[in-house]
Amino acid sequence: MTSAEFLPSIDASSSRVTARDFESTGRRVLISGASRGLGRALAQAFAANGDRVAVHFGSRCGEAEKTLASLAGTGHVLAGGDLSTPDGARAVAETAAGGLGGLDVLVNNAAVNLPHPLATTSYEDWAAAWQSHVSVNLLATANLSHLAAGRMIGQGGGGRIVNVGSRGAFRGEPDHPAYGATKAAVHALGQSLAVHLAPYGIGVASVAPGFFETERVAHRLSGAEGDAIRAQSPFGRVASAEEIAAAVLWLASPAAEWASGTVLDLNGASYLRT
Numbered sequence: 001m002t003s004a005e006f007l008p009s010i011d012a013s014s015s016r017v018t019a020r021d022f023e024s025t026g027r028r029v030l031i032s033g034a035s036r037g038l039g040r041a042l043a044q045a046f047a048a049n050g051d052r053v054a055v056h057f058g059s060r061c062g063e064a065e066k067t068l069a070s071l072a073g074t075g076h077v078l079a080g081g082d083l084s085t086p087d088g089a090r091a092v093a094e095t096a097a098g099g100l101g102g103l104d105v106l107v108n109n110a111a112v113n114l115p116h117p118l119a120t121t122s123y124e125d126w127a128a129a130w131q132s133h134v135s136v137n138l139l140a141t142a143n144l145s146h147l148a149a150g151r152m153i154g155q156g157g158g159g160r161i162v163n164v165g166s167r168g169a170f171r172g173e174p175d176h177p178a179y180g181a182t183k184a185a186v187h188a189l190g191q192s193l194a195v196h197l198a199p200y201g202i203g204v205a206s207v208a209p210g211f212f213e214t215e216r217v218a219h220r221l222s223g224a225e226g227d228a229i230r231a232q233s234p235f236g237r238v239a240s241a242e243e244i245a246a247a248v249l250w251l252a253s254p255a256a257e258w259a260s261g262t263v264l265d266l267n268g269a270s271y272l273r274t
Contacts, residue, residue, distance in 0.1 A: 022158035022201060022254045025050035028100035029252075030093070032056045032083060032144060033110030035063035037214035038164065040070070041241035042107055045249045047071035054079045054096030056110065075100070083110055083140035084132070093147035102155055105252045106148035108141040108163045108186070117175045133178035138185045145189070145204075149197055158201025160252040163190045164244075167210040167267045183208075187263045194261035203260035205251045210267030212239035233268035 029046045033039040035057040043053045044067075052075040057064035064078055077099030082088035097103050116129035145161055152159035166173075166183035173180035187206050194204040211229050213221060221229060221238065230237050247266055250256055265273070 022160070022257075023104070024254050027051045027104035027252075028054075028097075028102050029105040029107065030054040030056065030079065030096040030100075030103055030144070030148060031107045031109055032092070032140070033058070034067055035060040036067065037216055038212070038241045038244055039109045040067045041245040042109060042248055043067050043071055043076075045242070045245040046105070046107075046252075047073050047076060049249060051105070052076055052100055054100055056081070056083075056092055056096070058082060058110070083144070084135040086139075086143055089140055089143035090147060093144060093151075097151055103148050103151045104155075104157075104159050106144060106159075106161045107248060107252070108144060108161070110136060110140060111164070111179075111183075112136045113176055113179045115175045116178065118177070130178045133182050137179065137182035138189070141186050142189055145193060149193070149200075149202055152202050153200050158203075160256075161190070161193065161197075161202065161204045162248050162251045163187070163204075163206040164248070165190075165206045165208045165263060167208050167265070167271050169208060170273055171271045190263070191261050198260060203251075203257050205256065205259055205261065206263045207244060207247055207251065208263050208265050208267070209239060209244050210270045212241055212244055212266075214241055232270040234270075235268045237268070239266060239268060 029051045031039055031042050031053060034043045034055040043055055046053050050073065053071060054077050055064050055067050056079045061080060068076055068078055079092050079096040081092035083092060112133050114129055116126055141163060148161060163186050165187045168180040169184035169187055190204050190206040197204055211232065220226060244266055247264060251259060
């Protein structure tokens with residue numbers, strides 16, 4: 001089936017879905033980039049809540065299988081695929097929805113974050129870095145959002161989309177400019193979709209984490225660099241992946257409907273904005 005089949009012609013003004021239609025548990029959840037790190041913590045949080053999870057992975061099948069094995073409950077599935085292309089995103093969404101019997105929640109977590117400081121990066125490498133960041137961080141988020149929201153509309157009963165953005169969208173990322181720029185775009189995309197999808201009972205929100213600990217960045221938290229990173233927050237520490245996952249779980253809940261459109265800062269007061 002094509003995604004268009006999940007976008008019926010609906011008069012939003014006469015088809016509003018209330019919070020009561022959206023359940024708090026037993027939902028069908030697709031989490032992109034869930035093979036390890038934050039994605040694994042997200043999958044574990046939703047599974048512990050009683051939801052069924054589609055664990056997406058790009059190339060780390062073995063790690064994704066470890067995530068799957070760690071989840072509480074039953075009925076979880078793997079959904080492997082390359083999100084950097086429209087066809088790849090479609091295949092992932094169809095695998096997830098087919099395995100779960102539909103989709104109620106999408107968490108856009110998959111991301112590329114590779115250094116490319118302008119002064120020391122060749123033009124060819126610069127252009128390639130921007131292409132990869134845009135393809136995964138922004139376009140995959142947009143494409144999965146369309147595919148998931150179309151199914152939610154077709155199913156009725158509402159839904160949730162939560163995007164994992166970044167503090168870097170606000171304070172800048174001098175060594176990772178494409179990452180900061182694409183995460184800012186993800187925040188803007190989420191706000192646009194929040195307005196558009198509200199009449200269908202679909203809430204859309206984003207989180208903007210600061211530095212948080214995962215195995216991928218554990219090496220940076222030792223020595224002087226680690227001290228400097230922890231000193232960014234007046235709490236003198238970095239976040240855990242579980243703290244970020246808890247916030248995402250709440251934004252995906254019925255109680256968070258009125259938070260639709262928000263970009264929630266999760267940075268331990270390391271960067272303040274008004």
